Amino acid sequence: MLSIMKKHVFVLAATVVLASSASAQTTTDGPDRKITKVGTTSAQFLKLGYGARATSLGGSYVADAADLSALYWNAAGLAQINGGAVQMSRTEYLADIQFSNFAFGTNVGNMGVIAASLIYLDSGDMEVRTEAEPEGTGEKFQAQDLALQLSYARFLTDKFSIGSSIKYVREQIWHSTASAIAFDFGVLFATPFNGVKLGASISNFGPKMQMRGRDIIFSTDPDPSNEGTVTIVNSEYLTEGQAMPLLFRVGLSWDAVSTSNHRIRLLSDAAHPNDNSEYVNLGAEYSFRDLVSFRGGYKNLFEEDGEQGLTLGVGLALRLDRSLRARFDYAYADFGRLDATHWFTVDLQF
Numbered sequence: 447m448l449s450i451m452k453k454h455v456f457v458l459a460a461t462v463v464l465a466s467s468a469s470a471q472t473t474t475d476g477p478d479r480k481i482t483k484v485g486t487t488s489a490q491f492l493k494l495g496y497g498a499r500a501t502s503l504g505g506s507y508v509a510d511a512a513d514l515s516a517l518y519w520n521a522a523g524l525a526q527i528n529g530g531a532v533q534m535s536r537t538e539y540l541a542d543i544q545f546s547n548f549a550f551g552t553n554v555g556n557m558g559v560i561a562a563s564l565i566y567l568d569s570g571d572m573e574v575r576t577e578a579e580p581e582g583t584g585e586k587f588q589a590q591d592l593a594l595q596l597s598y599a600r601f602l603t604d605k606f607s608i609g610s611s612i613k614y615v616r617e618q619i620w621h622s623t624a625s626a627i628a629f630d631f632g633v634l635f636a637t638p639f640n641g642v643k644l645g646a647s648i649s650n651f652g653p654k655m656q657m658r659g660r661d662i663i664f665s666t667d668p669d670p671s672n673e674g675t676v677t678i679v680n681s682e683y684l685t686e687g688q689a690m691p692l693l694f695r696v697g698l699s700w701d702a703v704s705t706s707n708h709r710i711r712l713l714s715d716a717a718h719p720n721d722n723s724e725y726v727n728l729g730a731e732y733s734f735r736d737l738v739s740f741r742g743g744y745k746n747l748f749e750e751d752g753e754q755g756l757t758l759g760v761g762l763a764l765r766l767d768r769s770l771r772a773r774f775d776y777a778y779a780d781f782g783r784l785d786a787t788h789w790f791t792v793d794l795q796f
Contacts, residue, residue, distance in 0.1 A: 484751075487721040488624060488655040488688035489615050491567045491591040495519070496535050496547045498791035502759020502777035503729030504743020506713035508697035509634065509645035513773075513793055514549040517563045517597050520632035520647040520695075521609025524559045524599035527551050528795075529769075531561075535791040540784055544568045551597075558600025567591040574620075587620040597630070605636040615655070615690070622659030628652030628690055641701030648694050654687030692720040697727075709733045713743075725749035729757075738762055745779070753782035759789075771795045 497515030500507035507515065511523030514533035530552040539545045544567070551561030567590065574585040593616070599609030611630040616623060632647035662683040697715035704710075713729040729743035739761040745754040759777035766772055777789040 483721045485721070486688065487691040489591065489593075489617055489626075489650070489690055491545070491565070491617075492593065492615065492628075492650050493691050493693070493719075494539070494545060494567075496545075496565065496791075497533070498535065498759055498775035498777040498789040499739075499741070499761055501779055501789045502741040502743060502757050502761075502775070503713055503731060504727045504745045504757045506697055506715040506727040506729035506743060508632075508647055508695045508715050509643045509699035510697075510711070510713055511634075511645070514551050514561060514563070515791075516599075516609070516632075517549055517551075517561055517595055517611065518565075518649075520634060520645050521597045521599050521611045521630055522607045522632040522634035522645065522647070524551060524561050524597055524609050525601050525607035525634070527559050527561075528553055530796050532794045533791065535789065537787055537789040539567075539787055540781065542570055544570065558598060561597045561599075563593075563595045563597075565591075565593040565595070588618075589620075590618045592616050595630075599632075607634045608632070609634075615650075615652070617655065617657075619657070620659075620661050622657045622661040624655040624657045626652050626655045626690065641704055643699045644697070645699070646694075646696040648692070650690045650692050652690045654689050656687040657685045689720065694718045707735050709736070723748070723750040725752070736763060741777075753784055754779065755782060756780040769796055 495501060495505055496518050497513070500511070500515050500519060503510070507519040511519040512526040514531055516523030531550070533549040536546045547563055547565045549561060549563035551559055553559050569589040571586040571588060573582040574587050575582055593613050595611050595613035597609060597611040599607060601607045609632045613628050613630070614625065615628055616625040629651045630647065630649045632645065634643065634645045636643050662685060664681055664683070665678050666681050695715055695717045697713065700712045702710045702712050709732070711731045715727040716724065717727065718724050725746040725748050727743065727745055728747060729741065731739055731741045733739040741759040741761070743757040745757055746752045757777060757779045759775060761773060761775040763771065763773045771794070773793040775791040779787045779789065781787065
């Protein structure tokens with residue numbers, strides 16, 4: 447009885463700490479209101495997340511990442527992969543933006559797990575508009591982002607795992623690009639309290655990104671008041687480097703009910719970004735015989751002026767043969783006054 451009471455006190459205390467730390471900056475109002483630095487970082491696509499299961503749980507996945515989605519949420523979770531795994535995910539994001547990822551990982555025995563992923567975002571064709579031709583010049587341009595990531599994870603003990611990632615990040619808008627190398631770090635701990643796991647991660651630790659390319663080059667007369675042999679010179683707009691979207695997360699996962707037929711899992715994450723207010727993610731999942739799952743969550747609770755909110759999803763796990771298993775996940779994510787998004791993910795384990 448005493449151990450049960452201790453477990454509930456631990457879960458309650460940890461949840462209160464997570465919620466209070468995330469709401470600290472969002473309760474201030476008036477002239478002393480905190481500055482959130484929204485829109486001051488580069489590579490915004492790195493904040494979208496991936497994996498329909500994680501999305502349907504409200505993004506509360508730092509302590510529950512045990513598949514290839516851990517490449518994004520917490521690399522330490524990769525250590526739980528047995529054998530090989532492949533993951534493919536796709537969504538039509540807001541404004542018809544296409545967002546996809548492909549990941550592969552394999553267990554290499556006592557050495558741990560290695561994995562790699564490609565994240566790709568494509569805006570589609572957009573009209574080139576200028577002050578002189580606001581209806582369009584007839585030309586098209588695109589915004590395309592990608593991240594190539596390599597990760598490694600292993601168990602240090604049977605309860606504690608660590609993971610890290612290195613990734614190449616690239617943004618392109620028409621003929622201009624910016625790129626950088628970034629790092630992720632994560633830890634995952636199965637606590638002595640039955641069914642409770644604690645995770646933490648830091649993502650996108652790297653240098654500033656600065657746009658370069660022919661789109662920022664123009665011709666000008668440096669001294670139009672004087673005549674000379676040189677009247678036009680090539681010049682370049684001065685662009686500032688922008689920090690990457692650094693994000694620290696800590697989370698809890700608790701199997702509140704765990705039997706041979708039924709499992710109810712409750713999750714919560716607190717996040718501290720460098721370009722917004724702190725927030726909390728919440729999620730819950732019911733699974734029947736680890737075959738079919740129903741999920742719900744809420745994203746970015748306490749975030750100032752945020753549009754994200756309710757998330758829902760379902761999952762179906764199938765054993766195709768003795769060594770091949772497949773999981774199909776779907777997620778719905780509400781964006782308030784903007785359109786909702788729909789996420790689809792296929793996982794294969796062999």
